[in-house]
Amino acid sequence: MxxxxxxLADLLIIGAIALALHALSxxxxxxxxxxxxxxxxxxxxxxxxxxxxxxxxxARASSALESSRSLEEYRARMAPLDVAEASLRATHGxxxxxxxxxxxxxxxxxxxxxxxxxEGLIGLVRALDAAGVSPPMDVRMAIGAxxxxxxxxxxxQP
Amino acid sequence: xxxxxIIRATSAIASIxxxxxxxxxxxxxxxxxxxxxLLPDELxxxxxxxxxxxxxxxxxxxxxxxxx
Numbered sequence: 001m002x003x004x005x006x007x008l009a010d011l012l013i014i015g016a017i018a019l020a021l022h023a024l025s026x027x028x029x030x031x032x033x034x035x036x037x038x039x040x041x042x043x044x045x046x047x048x049x050x051x052x053x054x055x056x057x058x059a060r061a062s063s064a065l066e067s068s069r070s071l072e073e074y075r076a077r078m079a080p081l082d083v084a085e086a087s088l089r090a091t092h093g094x095x096x097x098x099x100x101x102x103x104x105x106x107x108x109x110x111x112x113x114x115x116x117x118x119e120g121l122i123g124l125v126r127a128l129d130a131a132g133v134s135p136p137m138d139v140r141m142a143i144g145a146x147x148x149x150x151x152x153x154x155x156x157q158p
Numbered sequence: 159x160x161x162x163x164i165i166r167a168t169s170a171i172a173s174i175x176x177x178x179x180x181x182x183x184x185x186x187x188x189x190x191x192x193x194x195x196l197l198p199d200e201l202x203x204x205x206x207x208x209x210x211x212x213x214x215x216x217x218x219x220x221x222x223x224x225x226x
Contacts, residue, residue: 054203
């Protein structure tokens with residue numbers, strides 16, 4: 001049985017992390033430093049989520065394969081985990097786009113890509129919740145870090 | 159408050175402070191790693207999904223897709 005923390009506690013944690021990071025990063029942080037920081041933190045978050053989700057996927061797929069009577073039934077059982085996997089993959093893709101923009105020193109492109117990473121991470125938390133997999137704290141921390149840095153404010157335009 | 163709840167609350171506070179300390183260290187370090195250094199080309203979950211899909215297709219082959 002999963003232990004679910006109240007949403008208010010999550011928000012307080014994200015808020016505390018955001019405040020701490022904002023204080024540490026200063027108000028400006030011009031250039032690519034905030035972008036590279038967000039890429040680093042978010043990549044570690046995706047890596048942490050990947051480890052937990054891969055384990056859950058393997059166990060759930062094995063059980064679904066045994067208990068399903070048809071491919072359709074198997075796919076229906078795995079659907080929430082497939083959504084989470086797709087969400088994880090999309091966030092990975094957004095991170096690669098952000099990395100390419102950072103390498104090209106394209107500040108506007110990088111901000112847009114980081115906004116897509118942020119949306120990807122938020123979607124990932126929802127998808128993991130829906131799949132019954134506890135989202136790692138690193139993911140919430142990465143969302144808090146991106147939200148805390150004004151230089152990273154942008155719109156996701158995939 | 160029960161002893162169990164006190165223990166859980168204490169460990170939650172400890173993990174939050176550890177995370178904050180880790181975030182502070184990461185920010186202070188300033189040596190950011192690249193996506194390719196931190197993530198494989200194919201995520202572990204995607205590999206698990208691919209393998210599980212193959213097993214499912216082997217178990218329930220589509221008409222005309224059976225083993226030779």
